[in-house]
Amino acid sequence: MTRHFLVGAALLLSATTAGLAITAAARESGFLTPNRHAQSTISKAAGEGDRPILLASESRKNGHHAGRIAKRDRHHDDDDDDDEDGSRGMILQNGPASSATPVPGSGLFNGNSRPKVQVQ
């Protein structure tokens, strides 16, 4: 009985070690490492993402023509704006605010990995 237990324990230990090795290999491949995200190559989007957008329906509400988002409406929408006061560029260009932020638990990312993102 003791011998069986020892054999079982050895198997358990080896299987766990194999699992850890596979996980480490996956991390090296870049799909499980949060910091890999910092390697994104987004470059020229600066200032492009912090402009307001207005719905055509809102534009109509304000008496402007339909189907387009009117630039002059910007100030109507931006009463609560948080970066139209000269502090543009607050949006990070390389993705999420923190690489430590976990991905949503939607199941899309296999539970534990982050997407790699590039803008070219």
Next chain:
Amino acid sequence: MKALMTALAAATALVTPTLAMARPVTFETTLKNYGGNGAYVALYVTDAAGKYRGTLWMAGGKAKYHRHLADWQRMSGGAAAEIDGITGASIGSGKTLKITADIADAMIDAGYQVRVDTAVEDGMDNPSEVVVPLSTGSAGKLTPGKGYVKSFSVSF
């Protein structure tokens, strides 16, 4: 013998989650040279019934403009938790957004669809301008969008 079987079962239980089958999938979205401001772009996944399953990436960091990504907003509810950690800057005219994510095999060739919504200041909102099946059959095919997306492709 019984102890051995128990140990084997325990080992399997420990190792199986580690070996959960998944593969890297690359989503490439190229925008047209529309010449305007950066586009807000949402990539998300719906199941065979058209039900929202999750967001792959949100390009455009200001939450108050996410409502212009109308289908994403409607389906996801627009909650911040949906895009925590997977949000980046908007995408410039003519640029290509390339996302590689580890996707569970169970979601591939299972009726899931990838959708792309776009919106641009002084431009248009384009909900679901691209809808492509998450299937190996569509791998590498360039799909044009109805709005700002010049082409979209999925590769495995």
